[in-house]
Amino acid sequence: MSATGPLVVVGDALLDVDLVGTASRLTPDAPVPVVEDVEARERPGGAALAAVIAARATRREVVLVTPMADDEDADRLRALLAGRVRLVEIPATGGTAVKRRVRVGDHSVARIDSGAPVAGLGTLPAEAAAVVRDAAAVLVADYGRGTTADRAVRAVLAEAGGPVVWDPHPRGADPVPNARLVTPNGAEAARVASAAGTAAGVAAQGEGLAAVGARAEALIRHWGVGAVSVTLGARGALLSYGEGAPMVVPAVPVTGGDPCGAGDSFAAAAAIALADGAVTGEAVAAAVAFAGRFVARGGASAWDVEAAPEPSPAAEPGADGVIARVRAAGGTVVATGGCFDLLHPGHVATLRAARGLGDCLVVCINSDDSVRRLKGSSRPLVTAADRARVLEALEFVDAVVVFDEDTPAEVIGRLRPDVWAKGGDYAGADLPEAAVLRRWGGQAVVLPYLDGHSTTALVERSRV
Template sequence: MRITVVGDVLLDVDLAGEATRLCPDAPVPVVDVAEVRRRAGGAGLVARMLAQDGHRVTLVTVLSDDDASLEVEGALGGVRVVAGPSGARTPVKTRVRAGSHPVVRVDEDCSRPEVPGATAGMLKAIEQSEVVVIADYGRGLAANAEIRSLLTTLADDVPIVWDPHPAGAVPVPGVAVVTPNLAEAAKAAGIAAETPAEIEEAGNVLLDRWQSKAVLVTMGERGGLLLGRRDRLPRTIPAPPTAVSDPCGAGDRLAASLAVHLAQGRGVEDAVELAIHEAAGFLGAGGVSSLPERHRPTWRHRRDEDAPGLARRIRAKGGTVVATGGCFDLLHAGHARTLAAARDLGDCLIVCLNSDESVRRIKGEQRPIVSQQDRAELLLALECVDAVMIFEEDTPEACLDELRPDVWVKGGDYQASQLPEAGLVESWGGRCVTVPFHAARSTSVLADALAKVS
């Protein structure tokens, strides 16, 4: 299942300690900080939850070049990030707790920026989705016209869960479920939404206004009120009794779980009931504080970044650079499997690609069948490939010497130590790895088959 989370990312900082005295300058507690946790917030938190559940997740977002953005990226281990430039500083939300009691939250750079652009890579990642979560945190990505047009097209075939924000964009028509909390529903509908009748009225107003298939108004410990277009009768789905010390992340957990259950084919009511129970379980286990810290460096998907630059950036953050090489003439399933296996070994995958002249010298005058630019474009279209570096020589040694990958991968049934590049790669501390070779799937077999039908 390919899950895509689309939305704004934040850096959440939690400061926890004890308060045993008052400040001499003012009657406020002094918190002796004993623990500092930094984690990806907003859409980043949704993606992290799904990755921790074992799902294959792509986060489509925009990122700045500031230190907070690097912190966010470092906390997104296990998540594929496809990002464009944000044009604004990364918001930082710092929560201070004394024991189990919140003391204050400090927000930095949280003003609403201009609507960011969407790169071709971002749109491609959304287009390939099997289920989408929109985690709108009011920073403008969900208002991007190209993204909205694509989501509107996908809504008929792909489950989309839209978690709205008071300062965010209106959901596109046709999404599976929109999940406002009670305050968000009241504000969006312009109704007090305090009594059960008022909450139901607000939900029906939003159902008509947003043209979604369903609206789920979440009500904290009271569960949720589900309204659908086919059946206007509201369904109140209770939440199990839960001792909650920190409600942060409950809406993110619910949206993430709901998307998974819808993608697995469950009906809306069953999916909502499961999601509410899982959100309650998440809070009962400690909420966001129960999530393990992940500071494994991740990668930013930027098609305009050259291969050496990508390698330097990933290595500077402590990440693992993986490279592989070959002609990749007539891309086939064997190539795709080998490349996917290689990508799983590190934080980015760079393909060293033989140029047209190099292929002719190695394979003969009839090759390559596909030009180097088209071969590079096809490789970059694979989600497991982060960059391509074309080389003119007969061997990739000069290319490798410039990239200096941590891992060099080849497909084959021989020992890694027997690879001709092994000595070079090991000279800078790298290692060589082989992944299974699929003999029944090769360019020669494919070319012969095409010749018979031409």
Template structure:
């Protein structure tokens, strides 16, 4: 059995491992009841030039911190929720939905002093026409004190705590003091409109979105989406100083996420293109999956890639929804059979070009994936908008590398590459060079690793003749498939067997940075 033979089961193994860990996770935050009221539009009202929506159904879902709790429960975590609701119909409905999902609502306190925050979207003809927000108001000191008093019992024995602060005023200094006792011994993740007040906790992870990051930096991002990644990377020192977090993950909606380290950019994920259907709460899903994976002991970059996949799942659904382990299995399984024939690839790339996107092509054997590969593919993605990876077919690999290669057949290699969020499309070719593919695809940029030069490439003049540019990327020394294979072959048989599962997940999904240790109270089954 080859080292990565189990990659075919990666889509099932990782979500199953996540659910099997079943970590206890406490969510402390602002809870919301989301309403999705839909109907038809056939006329305008007489009083104003406004459409009349004839309501046909009313759907409700937990939102805000309650949505984070729902996603955690769907991923197999044992969830406790601490928050405030009013003694009203909305509060009762919200509690019932959470109870049905298996969330422990002992810490969800009902009080007559506030009303439950609701956000009702009015949808007509598949279009959100209006959102009606009914805010809870600022809780009294007594309510906040009661909320803080519920924190110790809820957090006791938890592998992780997620703080969801949307600025309602409920999570004041009293709640902060209650959580401070657990800082350093429990994985703390802060998802807040303003993470600065939570810096006293020295959280393990903060997850500001683009707007929140801009406010925190006192900056204005460039128009559109370009330049945001560079700006947050350049000013990462300010983010770490303001949040005092061990890791900062900036979520960039359609552009995925950026994991920052104090030395620079540590990892990128990319959102896969999807047609949004009035989706809401994808950020809650991302935070939930990231926390669940870290609480289960998974490496940081593995956790980020899983969280991005979970967010991709819910963005393609209408309303406020959750991503379960079954959803992750199905989604990742779909990626593992992603070798596109040339005609289908050309059709999809034509659609990307119509949207003004720049096409990047790279190719290689990618036999046993390692850090050099993933760093290289991340850099290639950053050269344009859409990354196409062309894999040498098995016969082509044998001609290039010798009769004992490839270690892994084409289907397995494609499944691994397709699982990386930086890769948009995977195809294959059996010729000794990708020249015929380049002539058909006509990429805007052709990328190769730093162990080549443009003068060495037979493809270079073809790329330029087709109107493209050749880019040579960084070379990561002492990282090669040959070295990995040689190391495996020289290990004792027992050591090789014991390291197989670790190599599969660590090499396939984890990439640019090392694997931070699991939090002290988290299970350590996956490293």
């Protein structure tokens, strides 16, 4: 493994085309919509999409090793990849695989596939073998077109220099035994475990975690790989090493978005994390979070849209996205702030009351440096990242933002809430935050505070 080597993606590159239009009527001869004013939007698909996603998420060079035909569709795919990833082509027979989705707004109504499967790849080019051997990590994006079944490809993958993440396909080949992590979705895991039969151990029935865990264990025995992470969509992912209790990583709920490409984004993020030295569990946790953000930003449809800077881990899920959704629906945005060092009943009562004033609650918390300046060198007792995680676990908190200033004035100005709620005995006083809110017609309010509870008092009592 080369710590400074590239991230290499091996697999079947496709050309994806979205035919996006409008529909306001059905055809007279069948109950299907008439799609009009169609606009064609092309993008990389399959392994090519996984490579582009990875390239946008890492500073490493990303190399795509894939069969490429000699036709106009392949030329268009090459143009889409140019400047984004380094392309190492494997000579291919058969036409370029093209998937066309007919979409009305954000909804797909049909998919049309064309292109013959790749066959007879022949000898693997020396450049392809070299980049796989020198890779920091290898992502195999199998789309069932024959690449991963080729003997030359499998021989090179068996000698990969870095950890191998294998994203399987129902029509694809089995992962190579040296794969560190295999990432089937729930349906794929159930299908393969069932087809493997007694050779893999009969997987449990149903969709509960026990059944998913049993299938993952069966697949590890069947494939002889290091670990299997079954992706479960909005439920997150389950990671099994084949024995012991599995690890389950819940997903942050996502409203709207496009799930197309979510599996590619998960596998790409896991491979990046392993390339950077993460252990498998850390890689899966990072992949779940990344895939959620990918879907929320528009999924594969937004593959070439510049993403906003990734939020701090202490500030997930993103406040900007929460606020945008509430405002789009005509709702009221409420925000509040404080140190929230050692969450206690007084905090909980104030936060619950604040959430009742609107349609979302964003909590702005002082950074560790800010708390030290305000409270002294012995504080905070809990880091900002951990304070944020505790707050996000409350059902009435929709997002958390960490600010480094001594007052929340700057973060209030950025978020522009409709209501700023402050807990404590401030009734009748002119709150300093009120002047900031007046700029856009916002309102500062005071909420009753549960008397007898404060972090300072808790700390003093603990010293007695």
